[in-house]
Amino acid sequence: MKLLLGIAAIAFLVGGAATVVGIGGLTSDPDAVPTCDGKIMSLGDQCDITRNGSTVDSYTYQEKLERQRANKDSAGTTLTIGLTVIGVSLLAGALIEIRFRRSGCRREPHGTGTIPTPSAPTPTAPTASVQTPSAPTPSAPDAPTPTGDSGATRSKRAVVVTAILAWLCVATAVVVGVVVLLDDRSDSSEPSPSQAAAASASATRSRHIEAMTAAMPGTLRAAIQRCEPEDVNQHDIYSIGTCYLPKGSPLVAGLSAHDGLAGIFKVAKVKATAYADKMRYGSTTFLDDSTRFAVFRPSPSPSDSSGLGNRMEYLDRRTGLWLQVSGLVTVQDAETFLVRAGF
16 A cells, blocks of 8 residues: 555656646746846857756757747646646545555454353352441542544545545646647637738748848858848848858858857848948958958957957848858958858
8 A cells, every 4th residue: 555655646746747847838938038047148149058067958049939939838738737647646545545444444353252151159148237327429520522533534534635636636637638629729720810920921031031042152051051030120121130050160160269159140131332331330341342341340348258259241232142250250260251151
């Protein structure tokens, strides 16, 4: 019985953990700004979490958002499983206790009998009786009878309460499961107007990304791992996104001040004439002809390590293709990157 109760207790703890995770997922915000070790991330950032000198987790801004949304989507299922496990473990514990009590009652002895032994009568001699005054003897007060619930009654009530809680947990799990199933079916139905509009906007941004990558040299386009569109918030930018190179890409090997920035760069389609004037402000021009314009912008913060806050910006005057690569240490590194990328 102890072994079975121990298994039920372990199942209860597992179900409780799943229930806590499910509740946390339901109450979380899937669109919250991702953080890295408590610090707010920006689009294009990559987070590497280390413990005892080794990396235990790594994700980008977009990957963190996808994790948050996946946790939100699976929260209902996790909560259903947790409540079911709790209910089953409580019900199993109650049944084990009832079974133990019944088997214990059957093993108890029903009473013991005594065999009477005959006794021979002994003759008694007559004696004269002397009457003595009798004094009243005080009678002892009756012992109070115990009142209240006995231990067995309290234990029985505990079993009943446990069984009721078990059925409540199972019933709640069924309700949550039905809600999750109906929600999944509604998600698979026709999208709402707002969802259709969001999908259309996403498709438009994806077409812009395709147009931007098509304007890149073949060497750079072939080296790109993926590109993610962003919202446009400037009047002289038609479209913008973030592109990623594989870690250790030969295009940036030995040029970047930080490995986390080595595989990330910004790309956009801009109004070439207006944006060239913006690029000139606070930067050093190292390439300027009829078709190309490139500047190098050192870090404005003296606290940054060498090259960490530097930026190189490149503009194709003919197509309006704009590139920004961060973390290049020197102007020569920026020129080397452009040559490697095929510009």
